[in-house]
Amino acid sequence: PSKLGQVLTQLKAAPRLQLSGVSRISLVHAYRNDHWGARLFTERDLPRIRYANDSLSIDVQRHAKANNEFWRPQMKVEMENGAAHTLELSKKPASEILSELMSIAGGPAWNKWVEECQEAGREPIQADSAD
Numbered sequence: 001p002s003k004l005g006q007v008l009t010q011l012k013a014a015p016r017l018q019l020s021g022v023s024r025i026s027l028v029h030a031y032r033n034d035h036w037g038a039r040l041f042t043e044r045d046l047p048r049i050r051y052a053n054d055s056l057s058i059d060v061q062r063h064a065k066a067n068n069e070f071w072r073p074q075m076k077v078e079m080e081n082g083a084a085h086t087l088e089l090s091k092k093p094a095s096e097i098l099s100e101l102m103s104i105a106g107g108p109a110w111n112k113w114v115e116e117c118q119e120a121g122r123e124p125i126q127a128d129s130a131d
Contacts, residue, residue, distance in 0.1 A: 011051040015124065017098075019049065020107025023080045024057040029073035029089065030065035038073040040094035040128065049101075077104055093128045 001009070027046075029038035042060055050058060065071070073089040075097070085104050089097055102110050102125075117124040 011048055013048070015113040016052050016109065017045070017049045017102065018052045018107065018109050019056065019101075019105040020109075021080050022053070022056060022077060022105045024059070024076075024078040025049070025101075026059045026061075026076040026078075027074075028061045028063065031062040033065055033067055035065075035073040035089065037091070037093045037097055037128075038075075038089040041089075041097045045094060045098045075101070077101065079105070095125050095128045099125050 027038065027042060029035040029042065032039075042062075046058065046060070050056070075087040075089055077085045077087065079085075087097065087100055087104075092100075106113075114124045
């Protein structure tokens with residue numbers, strides 16, 4: 001398959017990461033040296049979320065971080081009804097970050113996917129190989 005075909009296959013992979021009732025996602029993490037789970041989430045899962053939610057506002061801030069600095073990566077999920085959820089991402093693998101986000105905003109389609117996976121005896125989100 002072509003490079004474009006490979007990218008589309010990845011973007012369309014199940015489950016579809018359709019978010020329900022979310023107006024904005026803001027993510028802050030280190031550019032390098034730390035926050036590996038948040039960085040992997042940004043690289044691997046955020047494009048799939050963008051593909052499934054084309055009108056969603058997504059803001060990612062990557063900051064330089066020295067090895068002797070300590071600050072935590074965070075994701076803020078703003079809902080259409082005005083509510084906001086802040087997810088602490090420190091020391092969490094990308095699969096756990098995605099699972100938390102989908103449990104907050106996945107909606108009926110996500111709940112159906114979770115039920116199907118439970119009936120089939122598999123996890124809704126596969127753990128990262130580095131987890």
